[in-house]
Amino acid sequence: xxxxxxxxxxxxxxxxxxxxxxxxxxxxxxxxxxxxxxxxxxxxxxxxxxxxxxxxxxxxxxxxxxxxxxxxxxxxxxxxxxxxxxxxxxxxxxxxxxxxxxxxxxxxxxxxxxxxxxxxxxxxxxxxxxxxxxxxxxxxxxxxxxxxxxxxxxxxxxxxxxxxxxxxxxxxxxxxxxxxxxxxxxxxxxxxxxxxxxxxxxxxxxxxxxxxxxxxxxxxxxxxxxxxxxxxxxxxxxxxxxxxxxxxxxxxxxxxxxxxxxxxxxxxxxxxxxxxxxxxxxxxxxxxxxxxxxxxxxxxxxxxxxxxxxxxxxxxxxxxxxxxxxxxxxxxxxxxxxxxxxxxxxxxxxxxxxx
Amino acid sequence: xxxxxxxxxxxxxxxxxxxxxxxxxxxxxxxxxxxxxxxxxxxxxxxxxxxxxxxxxxxxxxxxxxxxxxxxxxxxxxxxxxxxxxxxxxxxxxxxxxxxxxxxxxxxxxxxxxxxxxxxxxxxxxxxxxxxxxxxxxxxxxxxxxxxxxxxxxxxxxxxxxxxxxxxxxxxxxxxxxxxxxxxxxxxxxxxxxxxxxxxxxxxxxxxxxxxxxxxxxxxxxxxxxxxxxxxxxxxxxxxxxxxxxxxxxxxxxxxxxxxxxxxxxxxxxxxxxxxxxxxxxxxxxxxxxxxxxxxxxxxxxxxxxxxxxxxxxxxxxxxxxxxxxxxxxxxxxxxxxxxxxxxxxxxxxxxxxxxxxxxxxxxxxxxxxxxxxxxxxxxxxxxxxxxxxxxxxxxxxxxxxxxxxxxxxxxxxxxxxxxxxxxxxxxxxxxxxxxxxxxxxxxxxxxxxxxxxxxxxxxxxxxxxxxxxxxxxxxxxxxxxxxxxxxxxxxxxxxxxxxxxxxxxxxxxxxxxxxxxxxxxxxx
Numbered sequence: 099x100x101x102x103x104x105x106x107x108x109x110x111x112x113x114x115x116x117x118x119x120x121x122x123x124x125x126x127x128x129x130x131x132x133x134x135x136x137x138x139x140x141x142x143x144x145x146x147x148x149x150x151x152x153x154x155x156x157x158x159x160x161x162x163x164x165x166x167x168x169x170x171x172x173x174x175x176x177x178x179x180x181x182x183x184x185x186x187x188x189x190x191x192x193x194x195x196x197x198x199x200x201x202x203x204x205x206x207x208x209x210x211x212x213x214x215x216x217x218x219x220x221x222x223x224x225x226x227x228x229x230x231x232x233x234x235x236x237x238x239x240x241x242x243x244x245x246x247x248x249x250x251x252x253x254x255x256x257x258x259x260x261x262x263x264x265x266x267x268x269x270x271x272x273x274x275x276x277x278x279x280x281x282x283x284x285x286x287x288x289x290x291x292x293x294x295x296x297x298x299x300x301x302x303x304x305x306x307x308x309x310x311x312x313x314x315x316x317x318x319x320x321x322x323x324x325x326x327x328x329x330x331x332x333x334x335x336x337x338x339x340x341x342x343x344x345x346x347x348x349x350x351x352x353x354x355x356x357x358x359x360x361x362x363x364x365x366x367x368x369x370x371x372x373x374x375x376x377x378x379x380x381x382x383x384x385x386x387x388x389x390x391x392x393x394x395x396x397x398x399x400x401x402x403x404x405x406x407x408x409x410x411x412x413x414x415x416x417x418x419x420x421x422x423x424x425x426x427x428x429x430x431x432x433x434x435x436x437x438x439x440x441x442x443x444x445x446x447x448x449x450x451x452x453x
Numbered sequence: 454x455x456x457x458x459x460x461x462x463x464x465x466x467x468x469x470x471x472x473x474x475x476x477x478x479x480x481x482x483x484x485x486x487x488x489x490x491x492x493x494x495x496x497x498x499x500x501x502x503x504x505x506x507x508x509x510x511x512x513x514x515x516x517x518x519x520x521x522x523x524x525x526x527x528x529x530x531x532x533x534x535x536x537x538x539x540x541x542x543x544x545x546x547x548x549x550x551x552x553x554x555x556x557x558x559x560x561x562x563x564x565x566x567x568x569x570x571x572x573x574x575x576x577x578x579x580x581x582x583x584x585x586x587x588x589x590x591x592x593x594x595x596x597x598x599x600x601x602x603x604x605x606x607x608x609x610x611x612x613x614x615x616x617x618x619x620x621x622x623x624x625x626x627x628x629x630x631x632x633x634x635x636x637x638x639x640x641x642x643x644x645x646x647x648x649x650x651x652x653x654x655x656x657x658x659x660x661x662x663x664x665x666x667x668x669x670x671x672x673x674x675x676x677x678x679x680x681x682x683x684x685x686x687x688x689x690x691x692x693x694x695x696x697x698x699x700x701x702x703x704x705x706x707x708x709x710x711x712x713x714x715x716x717x718x719x720x721x722x723x724x725x726x727x728x729x730x731x732x733x734x735x736x737x738x739x740x741x742x743x744x745x746x747x748x749x750x751x752x753x754x755x756x757x758x759x760x761x762x763x764x765x766x767x768x769x770x771x772x773x774x775x776x777x778x779x780x781x782x783x784x785x786x787x788x789x790x791x792x793x794x795x796x797x798x799x800x801x802x803x804x805x806x807x808x809x810x811x812x813x814x815x816x817x818x819x820x821x822x823x824x825x826x827x828x829x830x831x832x833x834x835x836x837x838x839x840x841x842x843x844x845x846x847x848x849x850x851x852x853x854x855x856x857x858x859x860x861x862x863x864x865x866x867x868x869x870x871x872x873x874x875x876x877x878x879x880x881x882x883x884x885x886x887x888x889x890x891x892x893x894x895x896x897x898x899x900x901x902x903x904x905x906x907x908x909x910x911x912x913x914x915x916x917x918x919x920x921x922x923x924x925x926x927x928x929x930x931x932x933x934x935x936x937x938x939x940x941x942x943x944x945x946x947x948x949x950x951x952x953x954x955x956x957x958x959x960x961x962x963x964x965x966x967x968x969x970x971x972x973x974x975x976x977x978x
Binding site for chain 2: 235236237257258259260289290291306307318320321322323324325326327328329330331332335337342343344354355357358361362363364365366368369370371372373375377378379380381382383384385390393395398399400401402403405406407409413415416417418419420421422423424425426427428429430431432433434435436437438439440441442443444445446447448449450451452453
């Protein structure tokens, strides 16, 4: 295992590890933007530049492997000046709309500027309205003016979603992350799994539901399991602490308990609007002729008791059937078959497994 | 699934049949693609050219309804060329001679007229699958939703047994289950012939167990499953039905028949989160909490039991299904006092041996895969490692002959209609159509092959009408070679244009599953 030195402190690194991951393991902070815990490093943003003493060039810590005996400086004057210059270039080409940005609070640029002592963009490079907002689909809003070209979305799409919906397009200052030139996400391979939104470090990608809502710093997060197909993806429901309504659904790439390892599909991440749908059933209903009227629980349940008991008495327990639900919990399925067998006395119980 | 998701990382050959994985189980689709990118070989068998076919070493567009013929012809080659795992067959199986005898008459040259697949492709696939070293089978409803569904599954099990593809990472017979908790519903005994934990109702130990655990007398007669119950309702034999969280008016076969049957009932209770097409026919509708509004557990397709947790409050007076069921049982004379799902789970653990080592408390630390018989048992990611769970510990070959489907194209109904799931929707659409996904895809579309569209002068986006002996439905044509000539595909999520108007209420004799994948139809502009 290579021994080396970071900022004068002896450090051990796994032979295959990068300077960045060895430094983090040793509790030494190196800022980075394009880096993401579960994505292959690509050395795109250059924020993690460090100096190896005795070598002429600064190197990106995320893609430079550790070597026996090297001495790394993460915050030398040369490193800090270069790092600052890079971030200044990024924010000079970034719209100054933080107050209304949906990424406010999660954006990784403010703390980086703060750390490097940047108070305002030093240059006027930002070309307003160069790229129109793409809000042509109901899931993801793309604001390419805010893109910092870290390529996390490209990598998560390829590595985790299994698609290549977006790529770097164009050259030099005209480089953007896009589908086919001038295309929309809908015209691409995109399947709207939304994993790109989750890894975006700025506001270039956002859930459409994030627009038009207040910006929250504190949310109630509840870990649960998706209710759609049988894969059983672990999800995080983020809830507004005051209204009690769902804000969005995320996943955790580093979760030790997630069978999906952070992956999601469009339904798991985006198909939750029904929860707060106006036409949810809110009271028991009892039929009167061709129409329903609202009833109390007491009335509805005693009607069930009376009618089903009557049918049981007249025709026997096997004249009654139960459809349980693969959408409901184990506890609920257990109770329904117990209701059929132990209370009514019939085995007429099934669910959609036979469909 | 016999195996877990982690197992996919050890597969060398992945054999996907009757599963549009990237649309119906997208996250597993991504896992399969990841493994193929790392070098595993993929075989895809599906009449529809699904997305996974793009990544396949061999894509077999076999004819709808020819699955047993296809798999038997693969096994014919494996037997003929002696590519099978003789040690595994010798030490862990029974009735190999019967299989050998049966597949003898399934030479791929002979089966080509049934399957539509060239013999040399069958031979290559047979060699690839048998050579593994680790070959895994994945299937879904394209296998089960036929009148021969059980035989389709048996033939896949035969194939895996023949090549010794059980009991270790990278192999297995892996049905991807369609619903979040369909595995759990079965485990919990929401089945007409089984108690929780799969003890058959007719097992002599069943009645004493029910007496002891529930202090009740078990009805010795197995009940009816969904489709026969619907039939019995139509005949007036079933008088009352209590439906929780299902919408058969959209998702069951033959919508007209379902509608008639529900109308015939004396009393219908529907417990749901919306006034679905089915709830509209009810006498009493009970408002339920949805998944985000309650605690409990789901069991996924690889037998992993996981906690779900309440995140938001249910609207109005809606209650969790377990609370409603408790109250309904009490209204029917019981004295149930369950106060928490955790307490109900403890009762499950005492009833079901494979859940005996689990509790909500333990599941806080993460999923556990059954069997998990004791509190210190780590769970079972892979089944059948040492022996099979039959008396004697050996698996049995169950050789099956190919049978033609219940209905085949003829002069009047010259096309096959096949139904399935779209990536953007889920079943009757009551949830997804009220979410962002509903905005994205808001109406029925019907996939039609360009050749067929040409002969009808049908353009992409024009309305097309599909009619079977049961009923008719119209939707926008999507002209695409995803479907082969002679086949149309309809997603079944749209109640106002329900694909199940077309399907037949007949079923597989063992599983009692209707044939959603095959209906003879005609198509008109």
